[in-house]
Amino acid sequence: MLFHASCVAVGGRAVLIAGDSGAGKSDLALRLxxxxxxxxxxxQVVLSAEDGQLIASAPATIAGQIEVRGLGIMAMPHRTAMPVxxxxxxxxxxxxMPEPRARTLCGIAVPVVALDPFEPSAPIKAELALRQWGLEP
Structure with a gap:
């Protein structure tokens, strides 16, 4: 499944960052x-279900690239086949004070949090959300 999102690996686990074009996906990814x-x-992220886990990877055409608004497409080291x-x-x-929410992708429920990507604390909140659910390895 091709999913409109950016994705980063934090502590060996993938974090999907979804939103409309211009919502701040790449900006939050850069700060993380x-x-x-x-x-x-x-x-764009390729999602698949493998052994009960949701796995994220980059489409071959954009692997190792990130759009940096104002600078263009930049090459960057990347990881592949990461569990979400x-x-x-x-x-x-x-x-x-949100209630826990989840979204099902490829038949697998994934915890969801809503964040404002432009708040200075957004990257820290993303890391705290991983800890909150004991999702850090």
């Missing part, structure tokens, strides 16, 4: 990469 994450894919642990939904209002 600056904090030690690794690029998996930018803008979290979906960050951009553009949805972030609730103050």
């Amino acid at each position: 990469i600056d904090r030690g994450a690794a690029l998996v894919s930018d803008d 642990s979290l979906l960050i939904q951009l553009g949805a209002p972030a609730e103050r």
